[in-house]
Amino acid sequence: MANFKIFQDNPDQAKVKIFGSNNAALNTDSSGNLTITSTG
Numbered sequence: 001m002a003n004f005k006i007f008q009d010n011p012d013q014a015k016v017k018i019f020g021s022n023n024a025a026l027n028t029d030s031s032g033n034l035t036i037t038s039t040g
Helices: 011-018
Strands: none
Touching: none
């Protein structure tokens, strides 16, 4: 995706790409691995 800019025009829309869909930060352990838990 050459020249596909997301940060210059509206950086708040990029938050979903960095954070979860509910704007909560992804949980990681001390090594940077994702911490995945079951909700049901």
